[in-house]
Structures are given as C-alpha cells and as structure tokens.
Amino acid sequence: MCHACTSHINGKAFSPCSVPVSKIAPDDEITTIEGLPATVGKGLHPMQEAWLDLDVAQCGYCRPGQITAAVANVRQATADGREIEDRDLDEIRNICRCGTYTRIREVIKEGAKNM
Numbered sequence: 001m002c003h004a005c006t007s008h009i010n011g012k013a014f015s016p017c018s019v020p021v022s023k024i025a026p027d028d029e030i031t032t033i034e035g036l037p038a039t040v041g042k043g044l045h046p047m048q049e050a051w052l053d054l055d056v057a058q059c060g061y062c063r064p065g066q067i068t069a070a071v072a073n074v075r076q077a078t079a080d081g082r083e084i085e086d087r088d089l090d091e092i093r094n095i096c097r098c099g100t101y102t103r104i105r106e107v108i109k110e111g112a113k114n115m
C-alpha cells in the first residue's frame, strides 16, 4: 500500500511487492531506483538530483518510490505531448509518513524540467 518499493516494469511504475515473480516475463525490463541513473547515462537521474537540490526528504523512507513514481509520471505526460500538471501529481499514491507532499509536488515539477 505504501508504494515505497515503486520500480518500473517496461518503463511504467509498479509495486514489486504486490507482483508475484511468476507474472514477470523473461523479456520484461525491471528498473529499480538503483538502476534509474543508468537510464540517462549519469551518476544520478535528474529527478534524483532535484530531490537532493531541494532537500525534499525528511526521513527518506518514501524517497525511492516517490522518485520512481515521479519519473514514470513525467514520462507519461511527455509521451502525451505535454508538461506535468497537477492532475498528474494527483495520480501518485505513494505514501509519505512525514507528510512532505507539498515539497514532493514541487520537486517533481522541478525535476521534470531536466528530463
């Protein structure tokens, strides 16, 4: 329910904790937060850099899932030919027990500028 483990399967966000391994096909591409920088050929993904620059996290527990969800969300908006909007951010269901939702919404818009 918390989506802290959010990763990408074939570029789309999913929660690995709720998907049995038997549902993963051999040719499915799984990207975790650790693999995210490699998708842009850098040491950090632009969304990770934005998260650090704006000092978003408090405890940081939710951060990996928030970032991977944000990247998938921005990619979808871009694929639709538009910038990220509040309605996109409303779709993100990742829980932050520290309640940093306002900062999370701001950083996703910032990070999207460099994606």
Ligand code: FES
Pocket (backbone or CB within 6 Å): 056, 057, 058, 059, 060, 061, 062, 063, 095, 096, 097, 098, 099, 100
């Ligand atoms: S920063 Fe603590 S759970 Fe989100």
